[in-house]
Amino acid sequence: MxxxxxxxxxxxxxxxxxxxxxxxxxAELWRREPTSATAAFxxxxxxxxxxxxxxxxxxVALLRSFTLEPVIPLLRATAFSWGIDLSVHLGDxxxxxxxxxxxxxxxxxxxxxxxxxxxxxxxxxPELWNGDSGVAPSATVERVxxxxxxxxAAFRNHSSANLIVHSLEPAPAAPSAAIEEIxxxxxxxxxxxHGVYVLxxxxxxxxxxxxxxxxxxxxxxxxxxxxxxxxxxxxxEWLRFLVPLSGRSAKVLVVDLDNTLWGGVIGEDGxxxxxxxxxxxxxxxxxxxxALLDLHDKGMLLAISxxxxxxxxxxxxxxxxxxxxxxxxxxxxxxxxxDKSQSLREIxxxxxxxxxxxxxxxxxxxxxxxxxxxxxxxxVIELFTDPTTYAxxxxxxxxxxxxxxxxxxxxRTALYAAERQRSSAAQTFQSKEDFFRxxxxxxEIAPLTPATLPRVAQLxxxxxxxxxxxxxxxxxxxxxxxxxxxxxVNSLRVHDRFGDHGLVGVAVTADQGDCCEIDTxxxxxxxxxxxxxxxxxxxxxxxxxxxxxxxxxxxFLPTRKNSPAKNFYAQHGFRQESxxxxxxxxxxxxxxxxxxxxxxxxxxxxxxxxx
Amino acid sequence: MTATVTQRVMSVAxxxxxxxxxxxxxxxxxxxxxxxxxxQHLSFILALEEAFELQFSxxxxxTIKTVGDAIKLVEGKLPPAGG
Numbered sequence: 001m002x003x004x005x006x007x008x009x010x011x012x013x014x015x016x017x018x019x020x021x022x023x024x025x026x027a028e029l030w031r032r033e034p035t036s037a038t039a040a041f042x043x044x045x046x047x048x049x050x051x052x053x054x055x056x057x058x059x060v061a062l063l064r065s066f067t068l069e070p071v072i073p074l075l076r077a078t079a080f081s082w083g084i085d086l087s088v089h090l091g092d093x094x095x096x097x098x099x100x101x102x103x104x105x106x107x108x109x110x111x112x113x114x115x116x117x118x119x120x121x122x123x124x125x126p127e128l129w130n131g132d133s134g135v136a137p138s139a140t141v142e143r144v145x146x147x148x149x150x151x152x153a154a155f156r157n158h159s160s161a162n163l164i165v166h167s168l169e170p171a172p173a174a175p176s177a178a179i180e181e182i183x184x185x186x187x188x189x190x191x192x193x194h195g196v197y198v199l200x201x202x203x204x205x206x207x208x209x210x211x212x213x214x215x216x217x218x219x220x221x222x223x224x225x226x227x228x229x230x231x232x233x234x235x236x237e238w239l240r241f242l243v244p245l246s247g248r249s250a251k252v253l254v255v256d257l258d259n260t261l262w263g264g265v266i267g268e269d270g271x272x273x274x275x276x277x278x279x280x281x282x283x284x285x286x287x288x289x290x291a292l293l294d295l296h297d298k299g300m301l302l303a304i305s306x307x308x309x310x311x312x313x314x315x316x317x318x319x320x321x322x323x324x325x326x327x328x329x330x331x332x333x334x335x336x337x338x339d340k341s342q343s344l345r346e347i348x349x350x351x352x353x354x355x356x357x358x359x360x361x362x363x364x365x366x367x368x369x370x371x372x373x374x375x376x377x378x379x380v381i382e383l384f385t386d387p388t389t390y391a392x393x394x395x396x397x398x399x400x401x402x403x404x405x406x407x408x409x410x411x412r413t414a415l416y417a418a419e420r421q422r423s424s425a426a427q428t429f430q431s432k433e434d435f436f437r438x439x440x441x442x443x444e445i446a447p448l449t450p451a452t453l454p455r456v457a458q459l460x461x462x463x464x465x466x467x468x469x470x471x472x473x474x475x476x477x478x479x480x481x482x483x484x485x486x487x488x489v490n491s492l493r494v495h496d497r498f499g500d501h502g503l504v505g506v507a508v509t510a511d512q513g514d515c516c517e518i519d520t521x522x523x524x525x526x527x528x529x530x531x532x533x534x535x536x537x538x539x540x541x542x543x544x545x546x547x548x549x550x551x552x553x554x555x556f557l558p559t560r561k562n563s564p565a566k567n568f569y570a571q572h573g574f575r576q577e578s579x580x581x582x583x584x585x586x587x588x589x590x591x592x593x594x595x596x597x598x599x600x601x602x603x604x605x606x607x608x609x610x611x
Numbered sequence: 612m613t614a615t616v617t618q619r620v621m622s623v624a625x626x627x628x629x630x631x632x633x634x635x636x637x638x639x640x641x642x643x644x645x646x647x648x649x650x651q652h653l654s655f656i657l658a659l660e661e662a663f664e665l666q667f668s669x670x671x672x673x674t675i676k677t678v679g680d681a682i683k684l685v686e687g688k689l690p691p692a693g694g
Contacts, residue, residue, distance in 0.1 A: 004614075004622060004632075036658035037626035044629055070654045221669045222653055228660040 019052035055085035061112035063096035131173030160476030243398035250359035276322030287391035341374035464561035516544035518554030553587035637679030
């Protein structure tokens with residue numbers, strides 16, 4: 001019994017204090033046996049290893065009309081496996097309407113990051129579920145949509161947390177246009193709010209088979225409507241929202257070539273011999289490429305790591321008629337005979353992104369296991385042996401989900417390609433200043449707008465390197481901060497002669513008395529080191545002075561990643577006021593000091609946006 | 612060699628109730644396992660249904676008072692070994 005053996009090994013490693021090895025085996029156990037029993041075991045062991053790891057904490061509140069207690073260990077075990085330490089507040093059975101409407105309920109006092117509203121068709125629209133012909137369907141549609149509207153509005157009124165709302169599942173009695181109408185209306189209601197998402201519950205059930213999903217015996221006896229073996233699928237569906245909402249999504253997906261992007265081995269089978277076509281065995285690989293293209297279009301960076309002769313592989317990518325992905329879809333490429341962990345490190349350096357934001361896709365279990373051992377911070381996507389399952393695995397993987405699609409995401413690969421041109425331009429100039437001048441940079445600084453809100457929140461979630469305080473905010477939190485008196489949320493957009501970098505910087509400041517404190521100041525790594533940061537700080541200082549502030553100050557809170565920002569305040573004439581275990585507080589006397597905008601940067605304040 | 616039904620039920624009970632397999636016996640139940648409350652009882656039943664891919668009727672669920680009862684019930688519901 002492999003599982004029993006693994007459990008014993010894990011307990012030995014925990015007792016010996018070898019957390020890294022224990023975590024590796026826990027992940028392996030969970031991959032092998034994602035069951036209720038294993039969940040109980042893994043959750044308790046993960047909890048004992050908490051101190052040794054950097055799990056992202058996330059609080060979730062479950063609003064429900066059925067028994068969910070047995071799902072919680074599955075949910076938490078799955079979350080741990082994605083690097084999230086989930087604490088769960090379980091609402092009272094069938095009490096969700098009161099909990100949502102009452103601002104003093106435990107739902108709100110539990111201060112969730114995300115709430116999930118899991119109500120069922122049979123509770124919300126029993127007449128549709130049971131097929132009662134006595135009630136006009138249009139009356140039911142109106143009643144249910146009115147309820148959803150008032151619950152969601154009340155929730156948004158009382159909380160800035162994310163909200164995931166289950167849609168209604170089809171009724172067994174008869175297919176119902178009324179249920180489709182309700183779900184359509186629900187999507188429209190949710191689209192009107194930030195951070196409110198619809199979970200397509202009918203599609204979830206359909207994926208696993210409507211006939212197999214329910215357990216009517218358990219429903220009538222313990223109000224548990226879902227068969228035991230499917231509880232894990234509900235937990236996994238929730239994770240498709242919770243992973244991106246916790247900021248644990250991958251930014252880069254590194255893919256293998258042979259038997260991953262096409263069938264066969266290009267070095268052996270040749271251009272004519274590999275499988276990649278719209279039908280036959282090559283269809284599975286076109287499906288993989290289509291799934292990857294979709295990720296690319298949603299802003300994921302794709303990169304290649306393949307053990308091959310460079311020329312062979314590039315010939316296939318550029319010349320094979322079945323290729324859906326083209327070389328321009330890849331932000332970085334490593335095709336050589338070296339170790340893949342080395343390739344991933346190089347790609348991380350080239351793209352200037354932390355390797356913990358990488359995911360890895362490879363059909364070869366040996367490569368996957370080697371990579372897991374060498375780079376435990378990389379998310380390795382587990383694949384079954386059958387290539388026809390690959391595309392669905394890619395589509396379903398929680399780390400590859402994107403909930404909010406900002407316009408900047410779509411351009412990102414193009415920007416990285418332009419960045420390569422820029423780096424080469426830098427080498428031909430005599431001085432850095434000459435280079436900066438040649439860039440012809442414009443920094444556009446503007447207060448928060450509804451249009452920039454998603455990207456501003458996303459930057460606070462994702463920026464690790466040039467980030468003075470690394471405070472993570474959701475869209476709701478940012479909106480709430482911007483509305484506070486004395487607080488300002490500004491975004492920074494940069495363009496230069498190579499193109500538009502999009503929205504790349506955020507500053508959050510708070511005026512108190514005659515002191516303006518920088519709560520958040522960050523810059524995407526795409527534009528670090530080009531003196532944009534100086535221009536941004538100069539603007540903050542000038543703007544604070546114009547509001548009669550005498551002091552500008554801010555914390556530097558060190559993390560494992562933000563050393564590029566470490567000397568930022570000192571370099572701009574700030575003095576260290578104090579420090580504690582968490583960081584140092586720096587301040588600048590605005591009456592005596594001035595920060596000048598580098599003469600090679602134009603500052604542009606959009607009209608109508610000045611304060 | 613595959614594990615016996617007894618070993619597998621014991622393993623599920625050990626995971627769900629959070630106690631080492633060596634301390635479990637057929638007589639283990641709510642009387643002598645502190646964590647065996649009604650919520651954990653439901654989790655145990657669901658974990659068994661999941662592990663053995665079967666469904667218990669309400670009457671069968673009620674007969675489970677100890678780990679031994681669970682072993683007996685599962686053995687009775689599984690198709691005979693060896694086909």
